Amino acid sequence: xxxxxxxxxxxxxxVDDYLAYxxxxxxxxISSQFHAEVRASGLGVPEWRVLASLSGGEGLPVGxxxxxxxxxxxxxxxxxxRMAEAGLVRRDRSARDRRQRLVRITPEGRRRxxxxxxxxxxxxxxVLASLSxxxAAALKDILRRLIGTSTARVAxx
Numbered sequence: 001x002x003x004x005x006x007x008x009x010x011x012x013x014x015v016d017d018y019l020a021y022x023x024x025x026x027x028x029x030i031s032s033q034f035h036a037e038v039r040a041s042g043l044g045v046p047e048w049r050v051l052a053s054l055s056g057g058e059g060l061p062v063g064x065x066x067x068x069x070x071x072x073x074x075x076x077x078x079x080x081x082r083m084a085e086a087g088l089v090r091r092d093r094s095a096r097d098r099r100q101r102l103v104r105i106t107p108e109g110r111r112r113x114x115x116x117x118x119x120x121x122x123x124x125x126x127v128l129a130s131l132s133x134x135x136a137a138a139l140k141d142i143l144r145r146l147i148g149t150s151t152a153r154v155a156x157x
Contacts, residue, residue, distance in 0.1 A: 034123045041116055046071065046079050051088065051105060051113035052120070059092060059102030088112060 015021040038048040049069035054060065060068070066076040080103050083089045088109035094100040105113075128136040 030123075030127050034120060037119055037123070038116060041112075043112065043116070046075075047083060047088070048113070048116060050076070050079060050083060050103075051109050052117065054089065054103065054105040055110065055113055055117060059094075059104035061094075061100055061102060065103055083109070 035045050035048075038045055043051070046069065049071075050065065053065060053068040062077050062080060063073055065080070066073040069076060071079075080089055080091070084091060087106055089103050090106055091101045092104055094102050128139075131139065
């Protein structure tokens with residue numbers, strides 16, 4: 001089927017109105033622009049995601065970190081090992097559960113990600129500039145609800 005062919009009379013291509021495609025396409029377009037800045041800073045996109053995820057809070061178990069950075073746990077475990085060797089993160093024992101290890105950002109990791117966090121906020125503002133502040137807030141709220149609903153369904157399985 002070529003681009004001009006329609007599935008049914010009066011309808012556009014399936015993907016033009018398919019939520020999963022629209023979300024993926026929007027993510028790809030928005031992320032591609034910023035990921036070039038990440039790579040120019042000397043970090044890979046996975047390292048950026050780890051540092052950004054750890055930058056605003058306490059440490060996280062690798063499983064939670066993997067969910068945040070949208071990667072498989074074994075992949076994130078290896079990534080964290082490399083980042084620990086580079087001095088960007090460290091693993092500490094949890095104060096609540098001594099068996100659990102938490103990944104925490106180091107001062108060097110904070111230093112490396114600080115400028116990128118500011119550039120990420122500027123990039124976000126540029127992306128959202130065509131929306132009103134209320135629409136931008138509503139969009140984020142709707143996305144959080146979709147993520148929460150999807151996460152809850154996966155947990156029920």
